[in-house]
Amino acid sequence: MPRPMLSVLDALPPDPLLGLMAAFRADERANKTDLGVGVYKDENGETPVMAAVREAERRLVEGQTTKVYQGPRGDADFCAAVERLVYGGDPDADRVTSFATPGGCGALSLGMRLANAARKGVPVWMSDPCWPNHPHVARALGMTPRDYAYLDRATGRADFQAVSDDLKDVMSGDVVLIQGPCHNPSGSDLTTEEWGALAGICLARGALPLIDIAYHGLGDGLDADMEGVRAFLAAVPEAIVSYSCSKNFGLYRERTGCLLIQAETAAAREAAATHAASIARADWSMPPAHGQAAVATILADEALTKQWSDELASMRARILDLRTAFGDALAAEGRETAGAAVTAQKGMFSMLPIDAAGAERLRAEHAIYMPGSGRINVAGLVSERIAETAKAIAGVITA
Ligand code: LMR
DSSP: OOOOGGGGOOOOOOOHHHHHHHHHHHOOOTTOEEOOSOOOOOTTSOOOOOHHHHHHHHHHHHHOOOOOOOOTTOOHHHHHHHHHHHHSSOOOTTTEEEEEEEHHHHHHHHHHHHHHHHSTTOOEEEEESOOTHHHHHHHHTTOOEEEEEOEETTTTEEOHHHHHHHGGGOOTTOEEEEEOSSOTTTOOOOOHHHHHHHHHHHHHHTOEEEEEESOTTSSSOTTGGGHHHHHHHHHOSOEEEEEEOTTTSOOGGGOEEEEEEEOSSHHHHHHHHHHHHHHHHHHTSSOOOHHHHHHHHHHTOHHHHHHHHHHHHHHHHHHHHHHHHHHHHHHHTTOHHHHHHHHHOOTTEEEOSOOHHHHHHHHHHHOEEOOTTOEEEGGGOOGGGHHHHHHHHHTTOOO
């Protein structure tokens, strides 16, 4: 009797972030604190449907007449709206095209596959530290992740000199993955000038930039967050951008993302688009429509757009307040450097000097959940417990 094929597989460890989410849900202790997976939480610890999204959904349910296929690019209005969010206006249609994807991960995967189609097995350079799913996606596609230094762990700031030094080893055609605003996991972003200098490096090395934007609007604002990215895109002939609407529209489970392709010429854009369509056809055939339609509905309506951007602004303000309160509380526990870093960082995440053993102790002794990397989701902090959370965390900080 031949051995059944699936019995050769060994079980894999759980995904570092999704495993944490399951463990938190199973924890029955009161006053548990979830600083793990990057989802926004309000003051009640909820991740509500945004009011603008709810209204868009109401209109969609009432007005929808068919659910027939839309084609591999998805909703053209959604694609155009995301292009405007990224470029700050309509980009050059000869050079830019985009595809709706199942979430930001779908866009990342499609972008990497596109690079892989241009040059098989191409290395993908990514920041150290990075979002653990970046190397995971690259490896799953048979591509090799390479690291470039990013974070000065002593100060918690992005170290552009270290970035430039490491990117000297990039070879022509390599993919350089750069995170847009609100770097995950560090919360430390490059300045607009550094984005400009990075464009120069990518140009000089002949690299293909892949910019991952998953937290647009959660840093300093919708336009302010995109300054560096826009300067970068204006300076390079070609780039791939993955965009996620999970966090800034709160559409997590609707899997609403977009891949933007900027090519040097119309012919190159056209050819790249045929590859993207063919790859998408093999993977998911057509992207899910509901989240895209909600985003397109919001961004086509001035009042709904304002409602959405106001809601986003209040999410951003809440995160900033939590950053300040938590940074001060860490400083009050004698952790001034970590506290100052948390206050200065942007978006949902900060990376604290905490090792896996420290994170484990926090979970066992205080029901505080964070990945072993020391990354925290600031939006998961609970205002009334900030002082005690900071005390517990200060006790395991290693530097
Ligand atoms: C995170 O980094 O926590 C989020 O992007 C959620 C995820 O899918 O990992």
